[in-house]
Amino acid sequence: MLNNSIEETGHHFVAIFGGSVSGSEAAFQLANKGFRVVVFEQNTLPYGKIEDGLPKWHAKLRDKEEALIDDKLDHENIIFVPGVRLGKDIDFDELVHHWGLSAVLLAVGAWKDRPLPVEGIDEYVNKGLVYQNPLVYWFNHYHEPEYKNRQYEIPDGSVIVGGGLASLDVVKIVMIETVQKALLKKGIDEDMFRLERGIGKVLDEHQLTMKDLGLKGCTLIYRREAKDMPLSSFPKDTPENIAKAEMVNEKILDNFLKKYLFNFEPLSLPVDMIIENGRLAGLKIQRTQNVDGKIIPVQNEFYDIKTDMIISSIGSVPETITGIPQDGTLFKMTDEKSCRIDGFTNVFALGNAVTGRGNIKESLEHGKFVTLDVMEGHFHWMEEDYQKWLRGTEQGITEQVTEIAKHISRQKFMSHDAIQNILVKIDELQAKVGFDGSYRDWIKQKRPIRLEELLEQ
Numbered sequence: 001m002l003n004n005s006i007e008e009t010g011h012h013f014v015a016i017f018g019g020s021v022s023g024s025e026a027a028f029q030l031a032n033k034g035f036r037v038v039v040f041e042q043n044t045l046p047y048g049k050i051e052d053g054l055p056k057w058h059a060k061l062r063d064k065e066e067a068l069i070d071d072k073l074d075h076e077n078i079i080f081v082p083g084v085r086l087g088k089d090i091d092f093d094e095l096v097h098h099w100g101l102s103a104v105l106l107a108v109g110a111w112k113d114r115p116l117p118v119e120g121i122d123e124y125v126n127k128g129l130v131y132q133n134p135l136v137y138w139f140n141h142y143h144e145p146e147y148k149n150r151q152y153e154i155p156d157g158s159v160i161v162g163g164g165l166a167s168l169d170v171v172k173i174v175m176i177e178t179v180q181k182a183l184l185k186k187g188i189d190e191d192m193f194r195l196e197r198g199i200g201k202v203l204d205e206h207q208l209t210m211k212d213l214g215l216k217g218c219t220l221i222y223r224r225e226a227k228d229m230p231l232s233s234f235p236k237d238t239p240e241n242i243a244k245a246e247m248v249n250e251k252i253l254d255n256f257l258k259k260y261l262f263n264f265e266p267l268s269l270p271v272d273m274i275i276e277n278g279r280l281a282g283l284k285i286q287r288t289q290n291v292d293g294k295i296i297p298v299q300n301e302f303y304d305i306k307t308d309m310i311i312s313s314i315g316s317v318p319e320t321i322t323g324i325p326q327d328g329t330l331f332k333m334t335d336e337k338s339c340r341i342d343g344f345t346n347v348f349a350l351g352n353a354v355t356g357r358g359n360i361k362e363s364l365e366h367g368k369f370v371t372l373d374v375m376e377g378h379f380h381w382m383e384e385d386y387q388k389w390l391r392g393t394e395q396g397i398t399e400q401v402t403e404i405a406k407h408i409s410r411q412k413f414m415s416h417d418a419i420q421n422i423l424v425k426i427d428e429l430q431a432k433v434g435f436d437g438s439y440r441d442w443i444k445q446k447r448p449i450r451l452e453e454l455l456e457q
Contacts, residue, residue: 007072012408014030014104016039017039018351020109021048023105024068025072026105027039027073029398029401030077030404031075031076037075039079040081040086042083043082045447050069051066055136059450069442074439092321105350106341111133112318112320118271123305126310128310139173151163156217159307159310160218161221162312163222163311164231168220170313174218174311175261178218183206190202200258217262218262219305219307222264225267226249231253232249232252268287277390280310282305284302284304317329318330338400
């Protein structure tokens with residue numbers, strides 16, 4: 001906990017909701033400027049998409065990035081409060097108008113899946129329809145002995161609706177799970193990490209095919225063509241660069257198809273449901289065409305795709321919080337540099353709360369430090385690329401925090417009593433979850449067992 005012996009007169013107190021990449025960087029920057037910061041995290045651990053959205057085969061990257069977050073949050077000017085959700089455990093209006101904080105920063109991320117745009121389809125969630133975020137969370141944690149959340153049994157022939165890098169991660173999860181189980185039935189125990197490096201290669205080593213395993217593979221359906229998929233980071237600012245980006249996109253997808261043995265259906269738009277026995281049993285698909293960059297449905301060209309599981313992977317948006325104005329699916333803001341929330345003088349948004357982009361690669365474009373490297377050598381999204389985006393978002397947050405710090409510094413200093421009142425509220429919230437004030441001890445105690453640790457046992 002914060003050292004209360006420090007002279008409190010003349011300080012400002014800032015609350016940040018969300019302790020992952022954007023939240024921890026903002027907290028660290030403000031703490032280094034001499035501000036007192038309290039970081040409220042809705043989960044037990046502060047790692048956000050690094051822990052729960054980045055598939056668990058990125059073990060080294062996960063551990064490295066989480067260690068960086070730990071180093072930032074374990075700061076003498078930062079108080080950490082886990083298990084607190086804004087809008088549930090803390091009322092937004094009460095926080096903004098009665099806590100007396102110098103500023104509130106929202107780094108709550110984008111955890112709500114964008115609804116699949118087929119009328120009535122959400123009635124069949126977990127009855128044939130699964131959304132990406134809960135599926136990836138399950139995949140990352142179901143190996144843990146104490147995991148008690150929803151379990152998923154992924155069938156062969158599942159259908160994924162999407163088209164971005166996050167969709168390809170979902171494809172890999174589905175193919176790894178189904179192939180791993182099929183191999184086990186033949187007495188072959190292959191771990192997830194080997195299959196992630198290439199299912200085709202593993203099957204070749206065992207002189208097996210998908211047909212030998214009795215599998216047909218999952219299918220990714222996309223409303224555009226492969227060349228239009230948002231896979232490469234090459235700029236599309238000239239006709240030559242557009243052509244180059246399209247070529248790279250096609251090669252990335254082709255590489256994935258060869259490595260993970262799934263199926264791809266382009267120019268396919270879900271328009272209706274197939275319902276059987278009270279469950280979602282498939283989708284009615286309308287063919288599309290690209291006309292001058294616009295996707296136009298083709299009249300009278302439809303087909304049905306039957307499956308036991310449809311996985312929607314079309315993006316994520318911030319969850320609605322009572323009292324925070326929305327602009328469509330995103331928080332409404334009035335100042336571009338600081339991302340100040342409309343109608344408030346001291347409430348700001350960070351990271352995915354601004355972009356509404358739930359996967360790590362896309363969300364980090366917010367910092368305006370978009371790498372222009374083309375993945376010519378491997379046509380595969382590598383851990384080095386994730387790290388480039390992560391470092392980019394830190395630079396972007398630095399720009400934003402500089403603007404926010406200027407705003408805070410123009411305010412009057414907080415009194416000793418005002419700071420004490422905030423500390424009392426913080427103590428109460430920490431006590432509710434059993435947090436004793438030691439960040440490092442909490443992380444050590446709550447860190448879940450890793451799959452690689454189980455495999456070594």
